[in-house]
Amino acid sequence: MVRLLRTELLKLRKSSIWLLIFVSPFLSLLVGLGETTAGLPEEEYWLTTYQWMSFPHAALFLPLLTGVFSAFVCRYEHVGGGWKQLAALPVSRGKLYLAKLLVVCLLIFYTQILLVAGLFSVGQWKEFQVAFPWETVAIGAFSGWLACLPLIALQMLVSVSWSSFAAPMAVNVIFTLPNILILNSETYGPYYPWAQPFLAMMPHTETESFRALHISMETLFIVILGSLMLFLFAGFTYFIRKEI
Amino acid sequence: MNDYIIETNGLTKKYGSTYVVNQVDLKVKKGEIYGFLGPNGAGKTTTIRMVLGLARPTKGSIHIFGKDMKKDKLSVLKKVGSLVEYPSYYGHLTAYENLEAVRILLDAPKSRIDEVLSIVRLTNDAKRPVKGFSLGMKQRLGIATALLGNPELLILDEPTNGLDPSGIIEIRELIKSMPKEHGITILVSSHLLSEMEQMATQVGIISKGKMIFQDSISTLRQRSSSKIRIKVSDTEAVSKKLLSWGYKVGSNENYIFVENTSDREIAEIIRKLVNHQCSIYRVEEEKKSLEQIFLELTGGEASL
Ligand SMILES: Nc1ncnc2c1ncn2[C@@H]1O[C@H](COP(=O)(O)OP(=O)(O)OP(=O)(O)O)[C@@H](O)[C@H]1O
Ligand SMILES: [Mg+2]
Numbered sequence: 049m050v051r052l053l054r055t056e057l058l059k060l061r062k063s064s065i066w067l068l069i070f071v072s073p074f075l076s077l078l079v080g081l082g083e084t085t086a087g088l089p090e091e092e093y094w095l096t097t098y099q100w101m102s103f104p105h106a107a108l109f110l111p112l113l114t115g116v117f118s119a120f121v122c123r124y125e126h127v128g129g130g131w132k133q134l135a136a137l138p139v140s141r142g143k144l145y146l147a148k149l150l151v152v153c154l155l156i157f158y159t160q161i162l163l164v165a166g167l168f169s170v171g172q173w174k175e176f177q178v179a180f181p182w183e184t185v186a187i188g189a190f191s192g193w194l195a196c197l198p199l200i201a202l203q204m205l206v207s208v209s210w211s212s213f214a215a216p217m218a219v220n221v222i223f224t225l226p227n228i229l230i231l232n233s234e235t236y237g238p239y240y241p242w243a244q245p246f247l248a249m250m251p252h253t254e255t256e257s258f259r260a261l262h263i264s265m266e267t268l269f270i271v272i273l274g275s276l277m278l279f280l281f282a283g284f285t286y287f288i289r290k291e292i
Numbered sequence: 293m294n295d296y297i298i299e300t301n302g303l304t305k306k307y308g309s310t311y312v313v314n315q316v317d318l319k320v321k322k323g324e325i326y327g328f329l330g331p332n333g334a335g336k337t338t339t340i341r342m343v344l345g346l347a348r349p350t351k352g353s354i355h356i357f358g359k360d361m362k363k364d365k366l367s368v369l370k371k372v373g374s375l376v377e378y379p380s381y382y383g384h385l386t387a388y389e390n391l392e393a394v395r396i397l398l399d400a401p402k403s404r405i406d407e408v409l410s411i412v413r414l415t416n417d418a419k420r421p422v423k424g425f426s427l428g429m430k431q432r433l434g435i436a437t438a439l440l441g442n443p444e445l446l447i448l449d450e451p452t453n454g455l456d457p458s459g460i461i462e463i464r465e466l467i468k469s470m471p472k473e474h475g476i477t478i479l480v481s482s483h484l485l486s487e488m489e490q491m492a493t494q495v496g497i498i499s500k501g502k503m504i505f506q507d508s509i510s511t512l513r514q515r516s517s518s519k520i521r522i523k524v525s526d527t528e529a530v531s532k533k534l535l536s537w538g539y540k541v542g543s544n545e546n547y548i549f550v551e552n553t554s555d556r557e558i559a560e561i562i563r564k565l566v567n568h569q570c571s572i573y574r575v576e577e578e579k580k581s582l583e584q585i586f587l588e589l590t591g592g593e594a595s596l
Contacts (some may be wrong), residue, residue: 055393063384123380133380133437136344137397138369292346 052147065120072109073162076101079172104248115220117152118203126211145287160189188249195244201279297477303352314501326483327492335501336481373443379434383423399439408436429453448480485586499590521547523574
């Protein structure tokens with residue numbers, strides 16, 4: 049497993065795709081810098097900026113990135129006949145699939161870290177006087193990452209099954225764009241997997257005792273874990289049985 | 293137990309309602325160079341994909357090194373190097389990095405990369421991205437990758453695809469040297485008999501999914517019965533004369549053919565013709581080429 053990850057990282061490092069982890073945090077940084085916090089009580093400076101920055105990031109870029117990264121880690125296998133070579137090597141297909149998933153999870157994780165770093169820089173630039181709300185922000189970023197996992201699992205399945213690059217991207221965009229509408233819906237929002245990264249990153253004002261993460265337990269278990277299990281199961285079953 | 297390196301029993305693959313591979317019993321012994329021959333679309337690649345575990349057989353069993361591929365796939369694949377149809381590569385990596393990516397998975401020593409690069413003579417291009425490689429160079433890289441894990445069994449599907457004549461000779465010599473130097477067993481497929489003739493020790497011929505011949509190359513050669521052709525001044529008259537003497541001869545406008553004869557009979561024919569004042573210009577032996585046998589076996593639809 050370690051060897052598979054090393055190979056995947058070697059292939060990834062030499063392609064320039066991983067540089068995309070900077071795009072969304074950078075754009076969010078610009079949003080953060082552009083927004084004014086004037087008229088707000090000083091204690092809310094950080095969280096308001098965080099919410100401004102999270103909106104384009106989590107509602108749009110994060111779900112899109114899960115698809116872009118998944119498609120790319122499969123693309124160089126599709127193009128150069130790499131699947132065939134990997135399948136004839138002494139590595140289990142299940143572990144190979146898992147390694148691909150983990151690499152994408154890692155990239156999304158780095159993206160989240162960069163977003164937090166971006167928020168911190170905005171605060172430094174604007175010389176916020178209050179302390180950085182580490183806990184809320186870190187938990188928000190981590191919850192956002194958790195909420196991306198089902199999307200990664202689905203996009204990986206789509207990317208593995210279609211050798212064209214356009215197909216997984218189309219699926220990705222088709223499901224992500226309605227986010228903008230669905231996020232505002234109290235009824236559908238909590239159940240739409242593509243809306244989860246945004247919902248998860250938003251801190252909740254009401255204090256519920258079981259909200260350790262910024263996700264309600266119901267959402268966590270039913271929507272996130274449920275869809276993750278479903279997509280993972282489908283992906284593994286498909287890939288292990290696939291004729292190459 | 294037997295000593296077959298590859299043994300398939302009743303191997304069958306059905307796509308839709310067509311049998312692409314039908315009841316194939318492939319038997320490859322240790323140290324052989326097994327030439328797997330067949331015209332385009334005969335089912336060679338499909339058979340090889342099943343042998344390597346890339347595709348699932350519809351029916352039949354596969355044993356490699358005496359182990360069942362269904363159960364011991366990974367431990368078998370550790371000792372198998374392969375190149376199926378087209379070489380696999382990562383265009384954005386250099387040749388060296390391509391090999392490194394596979395080396396990590398095989399857990400082979402790093403020094404092995406330089407060894408295989410020099411075997412296929414790519415050492416000087418090792419630091420270039422593979423997307424700029426010619427087809428022949430990619431093919432060599434593919435062979436280098438197959439050799440990386442010091443395999444005991446090498447499975448090469450059309451390894452000379454896209455190579456120029458000197459590249460073909462080079463790869464052929466390389467393949468021929470391996471069983472001798474390293475005790476490797478090789479299964480190599482091709483649709484060109486002429487190519488196999490120069491390296492294979494065993495041949496299996498597949499046509500429309502069925503194995504129609506499987507034996508040593510010398511057995512295949514023995515099928516190439518020879519005939520003697522004689523060029524004389526007046527072909528028609530002489531042929532009539534020979535027939536009237538009771539010899540079974542055939543003829544066209546240039547030659548007289550005598551099939552399956554002993555040296556004595558030929559000597560007798562020549563002596564009689566000389567005595568009858570015929571001018572004999574040439575007496576030649578015409579061997580049926582392996583290509584012709586191949587065509588006959590595969591029903592004449594082979595592409596050669
Ligand atoms: N996945 C598939 N689905 C349907 N038919 C297939 C599939 N793969 C191969 N075939 C068919 O199986 C037949 C044999 O193909 P195969 O690639 O094994 O031939 P081959 O002997 O390797 O030919 P070539 O010399 O051209 O490489 C072909 O008629 C092909 O169309
Ligand atoms: Mg083929």
